[in-house]
Amino acid sequence: MAKTLLEKIWDAHIVKSADGFPDILYIDTHLIHEVTSPQAFDGLRQRGLPVFRPGQTVATADHNVPTLNQHLPIKEELSRFQVDTLTKNCAEFGIELYGLGHPFQGIVHVIGPELGITLPGKTIVCGDSHTSTHGAFGAIAFGIGTSQVEQVFATQCLLLQKPKTMKIEVNGTLLKGVGAKDIILYVISQISAAGGTGYFIEYAGSAIRALSMEARMTICNMSIEMGARGGLIAPDQTTYDYVKGRKFAPEKNDWETSLAYWKTLFSDEDAKFDSVLTFNANSITPMITYGTNPGMGMGINENVPSVESKTQSEQLSYQKALTYMGFDDKMPLLGKPVDYVFIGSCTNSRIEDLREVASFVKGRMKAENVTAWIVPGSKQVELQAREEGLDQIFLQAGFELREPGCSACLGMNEDKIPAGKYCVSTSNRNFEGRQGPNARTMLVSPLTAAAAAVTGRITDVREMMETSDFER
Amino acid sequence: MKKFIKLISTTVPLPIENIDTDQIIPARFLKATTREGFGENLFCDWRYDANHETKSGFVLNDPMYSGKIMVAGKNFGCGSSREHAAWALQDYGFDVVISSFFADIFKGNALNNGLLPVQVSDKFLNRIFTNINQNPDTEIEINLENQTVTLLENGEVEDFEINAYKKACLINGIDDIDFILRNKNLIEEYEESRKA
Numbered sequence: 189m190a191k192t193l194l195e196k197i198w199d200a201h202i203v204k205s206a207d208g209f210p211d212i213l214y215i216d217t218h219l220i221h222e223v224t225s226p227q228a229f230d231g232l233r234q235r236g237l238p239v240f241r242p243g244q245t246v247a248t249a250d251h252n253v254p255t256l257n258q259h260l261p262i263k264e265e266l267s268r269f270q271v272d273t274l275t276k277n278c279a280e281f282g283i284e285l286y287g288l289g290h291p292f293q294g295i296v297h298v299i300g301p302e303l304g305i306t307l308p309g310k311t312i313v314c315g316d317s318h319t320s321t322h323g324a325f326g327a328i329a330f331g332i333g334t335s336q337v338e339q340v341f342a343t344q345c346l347l348l349q350k351p352k353t354m355k356i357e358v359n360g361t362l363l364k365g366v367g368a369k370d371i372i373l374y375v376i377s378q379i380s381a382a383g384g385t386g387y388f389i390e391y392a393g394s395a396i397r398a399l400s401m402e403a404r405m406t407i408c409n410m411s412i413e414m415g416a417r418g419g420l421i422a423p424d425q426t427t428y429d430y431v432k433g434r435k436f437a438p439e440k441n442d443w444e445t446s447l448a449y450w451k452t453l454f455s456d457e458d459a460k461f462d463s464v465l466t467f468n469a470n471s472i473t474p475m476i477t478y479g480t481n482p483g484m485g486m487g488i489n490e491n492v493p494s495v496e497s498k499t500q501s502e503q504l505s506y507q508k509a510l511t512y513m514g515f516d517d518k519m520p521l522l523g524k525p526v527d528y529v530f531i532g533s534c535t536n537s538r539i540e541d542l543r544e545v546a547s548f549v550k551g552r553m554k555a556e557n558v559t560a561w562i563v564p565g566s567k568q569v570e571l572q573a574r575e576e577g578l579d580q581i582f583l584q585a586g587f588e589l590r591e592p593g594c595s596a597c598l599g600m601n602e603d604k605i606p607a608g609k610y611c612v613s614t615s616n617r618n619f620e621g622r623q624g625p626n627a628r629t630m631l632v633s634p635l636t637a638a639a640a641a642v643t644g645r646i647t648d649v650r651e652m653m654e655t656s657d658f659e660r
Numbered sequence: 661m662k663k664f665i666k667l668i669s670t671t672v673p674l675p676i677e678n679i680d681t682d683q684i685i686p687a688r689f690l691k692a693t694t695r696e697g698f699g700e701n702l703f704c705d706w707r708y709d710a711n712h713e714t715k716s717g718f719v720l721n722d723p724m725y726s727g728k729i730m731v732a733g734k735n736f737g738c739g740s741s742r743e744h745a746a747w748a749l750q751d752y753g754f755d756v757v758i759s760s761f762f763a764d765i766f767k768g769n770a771l772n773n774g775l776l777p778v779q780v781s782d783k784f785l786n787r788i789f790t791n792i793n794q795n796p797d798t799e800i801e802i803n804l805e806n807q808t809v810t811l812l813e814n815g816e817v818e819d820f821e822i823n824a825y826k827k828a829c830l831i832n833g834i835d836d837i838d839f840i841l842r843n844k845n846l847i848e849e850y851e852e853s854r855k856a
Contacts, residue, residue, distance in 0.1 A: 203850045204843055209825050212843055214850055224742065226693035235837070240847075252691060266691035273693050317741040317765060333743035333769035335835070343840040345847055349823065381678055382735040385764055415738060417764050481678050481738070501782070505677040505733065598740075600687035607710065619682040619739060621705045 190456035192353050193422050194388050197328045197453065201311050203345055210347040216310040218245040218340045219296045220283070222252050222274040223600070224315030228338035229277040241344045242282040246305060249274055249287050250295045251316075254602045255563050255590035258288050267601065281341075292435075294566020294592040297321040297534040301405065302568055304434025308423040308450040313340060318534045318616065320411040323420035324404035325427055326453045328388070330418040351417050352386050352462040355455070357393035360469035365650040367544075368403035369536060369614065369633035371395065372410040373475035373485045375467060381483035384416030387463065390455060391421050395469035401430040402540035409535045410616050413482035422454040474649055476521060477618045477631040479509040484618070488636065488648050491520050512620050513628050514608075521630070521646045525557060528611040529641040530623070531587075531634055532563030533597035536614035539569050541634045545587075546578040548638045548649075554586035555644025561603070562587050563595040587641065599624040612640040662774035663833035667755055667802045668812065670727035672719055673792045679732055680739035681766060685748040687740075698744050699751030720752075724796040728755045731788050731800075735759075736777075737766025746770045756802050758809065760785040771826050772835065778802060778809055784818045787811065804830060 191199070203212040225247070232239065239245065252267045262268035271288065278285040286292040292299055297318055300306040308326040313319060315337045322329035332346070339346055358371055376383075389411050396407070404421050411419030428447060431437050438446045455461075473487040486493070494517045498506045510517060531537070531545055542564060554560045562582055564570040570592055573579055582589045596603040597615040604624030605611040611629050614637050615622075618629040632640070639649035689701040706718050714721045730749065736759040737745060746769040749757065755775065760782045762770075770777045780788070791798045791811055801810040804827060810817040822830075829835060840847075 204846050210823070212840055212846070214847070223690050227695050227743075230694065251687075270691050270693055315741060315743075317739065331741035331765055333741055333746070333765060333772060335743060335769065335772035339837050339840060342837050343844070343847060345840050347825075347836045347840060381738055382761060382763070385735070385761070412739075412765075415735070415763055481680065483678075501733070501786070502677060504675065508676065598682075598687040600690060617680075617682070617739060619680045621686050622682050625686070625705055625710065 190459040192455040192459040192461060193326065193390055193420060193453055194328060194353050195459070197309055197311065198350055200309070210349050212345050213311065213348050214345055215313050215340050216244065217305060217312045219300055219312065219314035219319070220245060220247045220337065221296050221314070221316065222249045222270050224334050225337055226270065226273050226277065227334050228341055229281065231338040232281070232341055235342070237342050239281040239283065239341045244344060245283045245341070247274060247278050247283050247285040248293055248296050248299055250592070251594045251598065252601050253288055253593045255593045255595045258591045264602065291567050294568065295534045295537060295594055297409065298537060298565030298569065301325065301401070302434065302566060304431055304437030307431060307437070307446070308427060309453050313346065317412040318409050320416070320418040321405050321409040321534055323408040323411070323418050324401060325431070326420055326423035326450070328418065328420065331412065351388040354384060354387040354389045354416070354463040354465065355461040356389055356391050357464070357466045358391070358395040358469050359393040359466065360395055362395060362469045362472065365474055365635060365653055366472050367633045367635060368399055368406040370472050370475045371469070372407045373477065373482070373631060374472045376410065376414045376482050377475070377485035378467070379414055379465065381413060381481040382415045383483070384411065384414035387416050389416045389419040390461070391419055393466070396421060397424065400540060401426060402538040405538070406535055410482065413616060423450050474633060474636050476636065476646065478513065478515055478521060479506070480512055480618055480620050481509070482616065482618060482631060484509060485631065488646065489522060491518050492516070494518050522648060524646045525610070525644060526612045526640050526646065527558065527609040528605050529558055529560040529637050530563070530596045530605070530611055530613040530615060531561065531637050532565070532595050533615035534565065534594070535616045536634050537563060537565030537569065539572050541614070542569065542573050542578055543576070545634050545638045546581045548635060549585040549587065549642060550581045552585055552642045554641045557644045558641050560587040560641040561590055561596065563590045564592050566592050596623050598622060599627065605629070612637050612646070661772070661829070661833050661835045664755065664774055664776050664804055664830040666804060667728060668799055669729045670725070670797055670799055671729040671731050671792055672725045672727055673789055674719055674730060674732045675789050677733035678735045678738055681737055681742050681745040682739055684737070684745040685742065690742060690744055695747050697751065698748035699753070702748040702752045728753060729758060729800055729802070730754050730756070731758045731785070731792065733759065734761040734782065734785070736762050738763040741765045741769070743769040743773070746773045746775050750775050758785070758788065758800070771830070774830060774833070776802065776804065776830065778820045780809060780818050780820060787816060
């Protein structure tokens, strides 16, 4: 029978399937971090259970760490205790930890791929909703709650209903100044922050095929922002080339065996999806969000939608969102002054993102009214940026290159946006208070963020892209 | 896990759509390493101003409304996978959340903790909001055995869906780990089969 990519991987991981019960699904790789794991370790202790397969779990500290002076003890007591608790738990249960100071430390969804832990055909989970990122390699990857973290610790399995499948095709060629982040913000704006709930999405089409692995990760990363459990992309030569030679990637004979298997990982031509959506790449412009969920996005040249365009039941929430943002309906955002620019997070903190920003800001200077932070996704990304001299470009442009972590994406660690301030951000969520109490977030691509940093205002980056060295 | 069979309670209405888990419990409160105590920061930024004074317009600060059932707009619990959101609602005293749509991860987290997500139609949700609006002491009955939600005032009732396995877990107070561990030999067999 014809199968979708999701079904092929899912079926290969079923330990037990019985009518009336969820499947017992085997989990190949479990990634953990300091915030959603301590209660799961406590649960194990209460049950008197070990971690069943400690070699299949990898830990890092990312959410609750400072991004300056990481060589010093963490100042904030609760944060230090939480990070120390991870260290103690990993030692007690025999789990590999890439903690602060380790050359592999970084955002969990950045280090998995760059270390070759993330591979096609795997099942990968983590107590973090952006685990969908790893789907870019043709893996089933999704976020779980802490009770499920404990399940995976105890059994290396999860009890799950097979999700419905959705195919999102994006065909055609992207316009100048438009990137992967714009694609995904566009798709979410079209189907809403709940439009993918209950589904696992496969991204396909010529525009997706043309993307690099970093760009594919940006797309899959934000699957959760339309409610989808995960998103995945069939592996191809781009995937194999990225994986080959990475630290934990298969080698020699194993590589050949793996590659042969990976080449079977695609949706059969006559496979049935529960839903199929198609978009044209050339109708996508640089995107920006104006509201308090990622579905509230628009082309950067457009005006904020009118209240009347919303249904009766939506209007209360819609008005609340605009009030929070300090925006009026029908107003343009172009030209609006910004206070902070944050380039980072599991969505856009990889070397390709940093290179793109560097190539744009080279020879330019950030505006005086803007604080511009660049937070690399991992120690390896940071090192590579320095080796390529990007740090000097950022320094000269007035940007602050910090140390790896989730940083200002989530208002948990020291990096927060002050109340009432506007932050143009390459992260993934513009919820109320997400970047700090009463902070106002506008989600954009790295390029649009860089343009806002330089002009100090919401800017259509295409108007600043005359130089021939910056054609995409 | 806590058992759930039947509940009759007044409600706390929150007719906002797309309530994300960052609102339910902001990230800065996720530094705790235990499951307890999150209730005091439930909806913190909607409940309190910058000086931690209570905001009068918010429903949790309104003495007219109380109870073990929260009624919320559609797509409740979207965003971050933090289970702390379910813990915070429970710790505050809620046993049920009624909405016309739940985000997947939140729904799973709630069920894994014995907090029952009850999904009703948009129409029935509006009926509930209207009833509460007219009478803040409106009582609702949630019957898990029969899978019904009833407005006791006028007897209006709607069925709700729940996975049969999850229903059994809630009624018996057992969790997924107990279930999976009974199949441990199958897990080991599966691992062996993949080595071949």
